Amino acid sequence: MSTAEQEALIIRRRSSWWQLLLRDRFALVAALWLICLFACFLFGPELFGKAATTLNLRARNMPPGSTEQGWLMILGGDALGRSILARLIVAARNTLAIALSAVFLAMIAGAVLGMIAGYFGRGIGHVIMRFADILQSFPSLLLAVVVLYVLEPSVPNLIIVLAITRLPVYLRVTRAEVLEIRERVFVDAARALGSSRYHILRRHITPVIAPTLLTILTVDFSIVMLAESGLSFLGIGIQPPEITWGLMVAQGRNYLSQAWWLAFFPGLAIMLATLSGNILSNWLRIVSDPEQRWRLEAPGKNDA
Amino acid sequence: MRDQPVLDVDDLRVEFRTGRETIHAVNGVSFQVATGETAAILGESGSGKSVTAAAIMRLLQSPPAFVTGGAVRFKGKDVLAMPIADWRDSCGREVAMVFQDALMSLNPVFSVGWQIAELFRAHSIASGRAADERAVELLDRVGIPDPARRAKDYTHQFSGGMRQRVMIAMAIALGPDLLIADEPTTALDVTVQAQIMELLEGLREEADMAMILITHDLGVVADAADNVAVMYAGRVVERGPVGDVLRRPGHAYTLALLDSVPRVQSKGGKLRPIVGSPPDLARIPTGCAFHPRCRFATDICRREAPPAVAVAPGCSAECHHVERVFNDG
Numbered sequence: 267m268s269t270a271e272q273e274a275l276i277i278r279r280r281s282s283w284w285q286l287l288l289r290d291r292f293a294l295v296a297a298l299w300l301i302c303l304f305a306c307f308l309f310g311p312e313l314f315g316k317a318a319t320t321l322n323l324r325a326r327n328m329p330p331g332s333t334e335q336g337w338l339m340i341l342g343g344d345a346l347g348r349s350i351l352a353r354l355i356v357a358a359r360n361t362l363a364i365a366l367s368a369v370f371l372a373m374i375a376g377a378v379l380g381m382i383a384g385y386f387g388r389g390i391g392h393v394i395m396r397f398a399d400i401l402q403s404f405p406s407l408l409l410a411v412v413v414l415y416v417l418e419p420s421v422p423n424l425i426i427v428l429a430i431t432r433l434p435v436y437l438r439v440t441r442a443e444v445l446e447i448r449e450r451v452f453v454d455a456a457r458a459l460g461s462s463r464y465h466i467l468r469r470h471i472t473p474v475i476a477p478t479l480l481t482i483l484t485v486d487f488s489i490v491m492l493a494e495s496g497l498s499f500l501g502i503g504i505q506p507p508e509i510t511w512g513l514m515v516a517q518g519r520n521y522l523s524q525a526w527w528l529a530f531f532p533g534l535a536i537m538l539a540t541l542s543g544n545i546l547s548n549w550l551r552i553v554s555d556p557e558q559r560w561r562l563e564a565p566g567k568n569d570a
Numbered sequence: 571m572r573d574q575p576v577l578d579v580d581d582l583r584v585e586f587r588t589g590r591e592t593i594h595a596v597n598g599v600s601f602q603v604a605t606g607e608t609a610a611i612l613g614e615s616g617s618g619k620s621v622t623a624a625a626i627m628r629l630l631q632s633p634p635a636f637v638t639g640g641a642v643r644f645k646g647k648d649v650l651a652m653p654i655a656d657w658r659d660s661c662g663r664e665v666a667m668v669f670q671d672a673l674m675s676l677n678p679v680f681s682v683g684w685q686i687a688e689l690f691r692a693h694s695i696a697s698g699r700a701a702d703e704r705a706v707e708l709l710d711r712v713g714i715p716d717p718a719r720r721a722k723d724y725t726h727q728f729s730g731g732m733r734q735r736v737m738i739a740m741a742i743a744l745g746p747d748l749l750i751a752d753e754p755t756t757a758l759d760v761t762v763q764a765q766i767m768e769l770l771e772g773l774r775e776e777a778d779m780a781m782i783l784i785t786h787d788l789g790v791v792a793d794a795a796d797n798v799a800v801m802y803a804g805r806v807v808e809r810g811p812v813g814d815v816l817r818r819p820g821h822a823y824t825l826a827l828l829d830s831v832p833r834v835q836s837k838g839g840k841l842r843p844i845v846g847s848p849p850d851l852a853r854i855p856t857g858c859a860f861h862p863r864c865r866f867a868t869d870i871c872r873r874e875a876p877p878a879v880a881v882a883p884g885c886s887a888e889c890h891h892v893e894r895v896f897n898d899g
Contacts, residue, residue: 450674451669451671451674451675452674452675452676452677452678454624454629454669454675455667455669455675455676455737455740456677457627457629457658457661458627458629458661458662458666458667458669458750459661459662459666459667459689459740459741459743460658460659460660460661460662460663460689460692460693460744461658461662461692462655462658462692465692469688469692470677473677473679473680474677474678474679555679556678556679556681556724556726557678557724557726
C-alpha cells in the first residue's frame with residue numbers, strides 16, 4: 267500500500283526536548299536568560315539586598331560603564347547612589363512574583379469562566395459575558411485606583427486587581443475557542459464513546475486551547491509589568507523601600523534628561539524578560555503540537 | 571432475527587427549529603436491531619439517516635434540535651428518558667459509534683494509543699501501564715501493523731484506512747453490544763472500503779454484536795447487511811431482508827436508487843438518474859414525499875400519505891403503487 271510507504275517516510279525518531287532546545291539558538295538563549303532571572307528571583311534579595319539599599323553619595327546618578335565605585339556600579343548609580351545592577355537583581359523577585367501571579371490568576375479564572383460560558387447553557391454564558399463587558403468597559407486604571415485606594419495597597423491586593431483587569435481577554439478567547447472546538451467531530455466521538463462533560467472539557471478541549479492561552483499569557487506578562495509600574499508610580503502599587511522594575515522606571519522618569527540609565531535599564535529588563543518569555547513560549551507551542559513538531563526536528567530548519 | 575431486539579426505535583421524530591422555519595429531519599422512523607444482526611439504513615444525503623443515529627446516541631444539540639416524539643429502547647431501557655449521565659455511562663461500554671471522517675473524530679493533540687487508553691481510564695476499567703497495553707492489543711486486533719510503535723503516533727501520521735481502524739478499535743474497546751457505524755467507508759477509496767467492511771463484519775461476528783450500518787452505498791449494503799431500511803425525507807419508506815429488497819423493491823424510490831447505480835454486467839445499458847433533488851425538509855411535499863420525482867406518481871400520491879404495504883414476507887413498503895413497482899423491477 268503506497269500510503270503505508272509514505273507513512274514510513276515520516277521521520278519517526280523523536281528527539282528529546284533537550285536536543286530540540288539545543289538546536290534552536292534563539293530558544294536556547296531565551297531559556298538561559300529566564301533561568302538567570304529565576305536565579306535572581308530565588309537568591310537575589312539574599313545576596314544583593316544590602317548592596318541595593320546602601321547609599322553612596324559619590325555615586326549619585328553615576329553613568330554606567332565604569333567600575334570606579336566597584337563592579338556593582340557597572341550599570342550606574344541611581345539618584346541616591348545605589349547600585350542599579352543590585353537593585354535590578356533584587357527587584358526581580360517582586361516583579362516576577364507580581365506579574366506571574368497576576369497573569370496566571372487571570373488566565374486560570376478567565377479560562378474557567380470562559381469554558382463555563384462556552385460549554386454550559388446560554389443563560390450562565392450571558393451572565394458571564396456581560397460581567398466581562400462591564401470589566402472591559404470600566405477603565406482598568408480607574409478600577410485599580412479605586413480598589414487599591416479603598417483596600418490597602420499590598421502585594422496580594424495588587425495582584426488581584428491586575429488579574430481582574432486582564433481577565434476579560436482570557437475569558438473571551440477561551441469562550442470563542444470552546445464554542446468552535448465543541449462542534450468538532452472528535453468531541454461528538456468522545457461523547458459517543460461515553461465521555462462526561464467534565465471529562466471532555468478536561469481531556470479534549472483544554473489541551474487544544476492551552477497553547478493559545480499560553481501565548482496570550484506571555485504577551486500579557488509585559489502589559490502587567492507596565493501596569494504595575496503605573497500603579498506604583500501613582501503611589502498605590504508597590505511601596506518603597508520595596509522595589510520592582512516598574513517602580514524603578516517610574517522613579518527614573520524624573521531624571522530622564524540628566525540620567526537616562528535610571529529608567530533605561532529597568533525598562534530593558536522588562537523588555538528582555540518579555541521577549542524571552544515570548545520566544546520560549548512560541549518554541550514550546552511548536553514542540554508540544556504534534557503536527558508542527560517536525561519543523562524543529564527537520565534538519566536545516568534555520569534556512570526556512 | 572432472534573429474540574428481543576437490542577435496539578428498538580419506535581416512531582422517532584426530530585425537528586430542527588431555526589428562527590424562521592422548522593426542519594422536519596426525522597418523521598416517524600421505526601426499526602429494530604437484534605443481537606448479531608447487521609441492519610443497514612440506506613438513503614441519500616439529507617434523508618435523515620445520520621440525524622437518526624445522532625438522536626439515538628443523544629448527540630444532538632438542543633436547541634436547535636428537538637426530539638418531538640417516539641421512543642428509543644436499548645435493551646428495554648428508554649434511552650431518551652434516562653438521565654444523560656446514565657446514558658453516557660452506557661456509551662462506549664454498551665453502545666459505540668464509528669464516524670465517517672476518522673481524521674476529524676480523533677483528537678489531534680494526543681497519540682492514538684493515549685486516546686484508546688484514555689477510554690479505559692475514563693470508564694475506570696484499567697489505568698496506567700495496563701491501559702496502554704490494552705490499547706496496543708486493540709490496535710493489533712484491528713490489523714494495524716507494528717502496533718506498539720504506532721500507538722505513539724498521532725492521527726495525522728496515519729492514512730485514511732488506518733485512521734478508521736483506530737476509530738474502530740476505540741469503538742470496540744469496551745466490548746459494546748451495539749455498534750453504530752455512520753458512513754464508515756465513505757471517505758475511503760474502494761479497496762480500503764472493502765478491508766474496513768471486512769474488519770467490521772469480522773469483529774461483529776466475533777463478539778456477536780449488533781450493528782447499524784448507515785450508508786448511501788448500495789454495494790456496502792448488499793455485501794454486509796442482513797436487513798435494510800431505506801430512508802427518504804426522514805421516513806423509512808421500505809424495509810426488509812437485504813436480498814429481497816434489493817432484488818425486487820416494492821417502493822418506487824428504492825427502484826429508482828437501484829436504477830441509478832452503474833453495474834458492470836449491464837455495460838452499455840443506460841443509467842437512470844433520479845430527477846430533481848431531495849425535498850426541502852422545511853417544506854416536505856404532501857402525500858408521498860417522493861411523488862415530485864417519481865415516474866409512477868398518480869393523483870393519489872399527491873393527496874394521501876401511503877400506508878405500509880407488505881411486499882413479501884418480512885418486507886414492507888410505503889407506496890401506493892407497490893404492485894406496479896414490484897412487477898417493473
